[in-house]
Amino acid sequence: MMKAIFFDLDGTLGGHGMGSGAYLVTAWQELQAQFAELSFGTAADFLISYRTINNHSWGAWVKKELDLPVEGVKVHIWNEQLQKFGLSKALAAELAAHHSTRMLAAHPDDWRPAPGVHEVLRWAKEQGMKLLVLSNGVEEGQVAKLKENGLFDYFDHLVFSQSIGHAKPEPLYFAHALQLAACRPEDVVMIGDSYTHDIEPADQLGMQRIWIFEDAPIIGLPDDRSVATLGEVPQLLATL
Known part of the structure; x- marks a missing residue:
């Protein structure tokens, strides 16, 4: 059973220029x-x-x-x-x-929350899982996005590369997040939009993962553990 979900921020919980x-x-x-x-x-x-x-x-x-x-x-x-x-x-x-x-x-560059983000985060909290944000973005700006869109209080921990001195996809970055969550890699789901920064390291570390693939409507899904929108995550998680 999964004990924690690690969410990327930009491109996953919301984004700049969505639909580009x-x-x-x-x-x-x-x-x-x-x-x-x-x-x-x-x-x-x-x-x-x-x-x-x-x-x-x-x-x-x-x-x-x-x-x-x-x-x-x-x-x-x-x-x-x-x-x-x-x-x-x-x-x-x-x-x-x-x-x-x-x-x-x-495709205006103002940051907008992904459709269905509140429903997904509420669902995840109801499952009793710890929720973490993992972001390489500048902490001040990233925290502002979460607070301005009512997302901040869903999360147990926020992990910013700027604060810990390591960045995705470095193993030490993920080791820090796992320590905060008090979880083994196999007890965690990584959800993100970047193959190199979210999906590949999750695969290498033995985490479950879901790839948010924005371009799926144009070029199709890359594999069976990917979705086109964040709102599809709960249904896919039920199969992992």
């Missing part, structure tokens, strides 16, 4: 038509590449390895994405700002 996969597919189609001599892969290739660059870039920003303002990070992500698929540095730089602006207009 639709814009990424639009951009992929436009770029293919605009640069017929280049290959942008499949829509899935393009989405997965963007999500990977996005995760790495924000991780570097949090660690102060990427010294840019927030808007600059968004442009940087597009710049990296476009260069990866063969655009020159100059052309990528020109188009990165364009796509960053359009994507933000289509």
